[in-house]
Amino acid sequence: MKKICSFIICSFIIFSSIVIGSAYSYAAEGNSELAPEAKSAILIERDTGSILYEKNSHEKLPPASMTKVMTMLLIMQAIDKGTLSWNEKVRTSEYAASMGGSQIFLEPGEEMTVEQMLKGIAIGSANDAAVAMAEKIAGSEESFVAMMNKEAKALGLKDTHFQNTTGLPVKDHYSSAYDMAIMAKELLKYEKITKFTGTYEDYLRENTDKKFWLVNTNKLVKFYPGVDGLKTGFTNEAKFCLTATAKKNNMRIIAVVFGAPSTKVRNAQVSKMLDFAFSQYVTHPLYKSGQSLGEVKVSKGEKKYIHAVTSEPISVLTKRGEKSDNIVKTKTFRKNLKAPIHKGDIVGTLTVQKDGKVLVKSDLVAKENVKSAGWWKLFKRSFGLFTQN
Incomplete structure (x- = not known):
């Protein structure tokens, strides 16, 4: 019994040392001497x-x-x-x-x-x-x-x-x-x-x-x-x-x-x-800032659709020599968008994943303003008499 207890205690000490050592190494890496004199x-x-x-x-x-x-x-x-x-x-x-x-x-x-x-x-x-x-x-x-x-x-x-x-x-x-x-x-x-x-x-x-x-x-x-x-x-x-x-x-x-x-x-x-x-x-660029990734439907607007564009450059970061494959890009657009819409309003989200891990999540925004349609335009549209966007 004493041997078993001694073994358990020793194992715990060794395990603790490994955990503490790993934490210290990680902290040491995080605080490596890149900015030693900065607060x-x-x-x-x-x-x-x-x-x-x-x-x-x-x-x-x-x-x-x-x-x-x-x-x-x-x-x-x-x-x-x-x-x-x-x-x-x-x-x-x-x-x-x-x-x-x-x-x-x-x-x-x-x-x-x-x-x-x-x-x-x-x-x-x-x-x-x-x-x-x-x-x-x-x-x-x-x-x-x-x-x-x-x-x-x-x-x-x-x-x-x-x-x-x-x-x-x-x-x-x-x-x-x-x-x-x-x-x-x-x-x-x-x-x-x-x-x-x-x-x-x-x-x-x-x-x-x-x-x-x-x-x-x-x-x-x-x-x-x-x-x-x-x-x-x-x-x-x-x-x-x-x-x-x-x-x-x-x-x-x-x-x-x-x-x-x-x-x-x-x-x-x-x-x-x-x-x-x-x-x-x-850095491996995927999209430029302001790049259109699709159209989003707008209700009661002068236009029926609006371009959803990236709000910033979208890229994937890797360590040198690491591959940037297996990238999955998912676009989701907001539903039930109603005019007026202003340029820069959030109309969707772009998610970039690799091996199931989210690397980037960024807003997609309206490319331009969409004013509310007048009642006459909505009336004609409701009867299919107005076909232009």
Whole structure:
């Protein structure tokens, strides 16, 4: 009996050692020295959202000017919806002009186009331009911040709460590496954003005596091939932060670092993360953003059908040398869609699986607006007298 008990105890100890050893190895791999001097970090592939590396990725920390990733996201959404245009003039309020920190020195009453303001935000991290755009879109910074928090909730972010549009230090303003990566993933659906975030230098107020030179706060745009965004951040509390993205061949990577001790360390750790991703993984594209995957029936609309298009690039990620076969793609369309339908409304879902495992699940959206049909059109249609869509 004693021998049996001894055997059971020894077996338990050995089994426990194996389990603990495996957990430690996994944790050690997850926290391998890609970002040892950062408070938190994460590395994801954009199209699939696959996490390639993470360290304290859900820790709530001050994001500093990385806050402007969400600010830029709401700007791009407004442009995409047509409620804002690139050439539309934006007037600077007294409040917006009073912002400290990084700025383009807007004067009260000064006007710039949406495109010029976005340049100031994306390249120069301009706090004054961020507030001016917030007031343009929502009427006030407070209302825009409410939109930011609403969008964060819609994206399923649980470690984020905003108090301003700029990232200037304030109580109860925080995010996490994971949440910031998801915001960046969403922002990169709007492919034009990298035209701004990937520009190293530009000018505002050209052909005036107040010509202003913009230099990108993200130096990797110039010094790391493929980097074209997204946003740096620094305050004394937050230290040096960066949400970066780079694209090589078909693969786009997002790397986030919070709380690095210096610009040099921050850039070195992000570079190391990007090197790791590009050397170890391969992206296999399936669909482009905006590609039609079928038509969905719409009731009581001026059109009977609407194209369901991809809302983002769809790809499969594998390790180098691994096959990407046995892929199953499933489209499901919403039933009982009723006009009016707005461009970008969710009308279906695309699911990509391999060996029964879901790799990607992405929204299919309406390609265009569909207005409600008038009563006369519906009347004729009901009698089969109206055959056009």
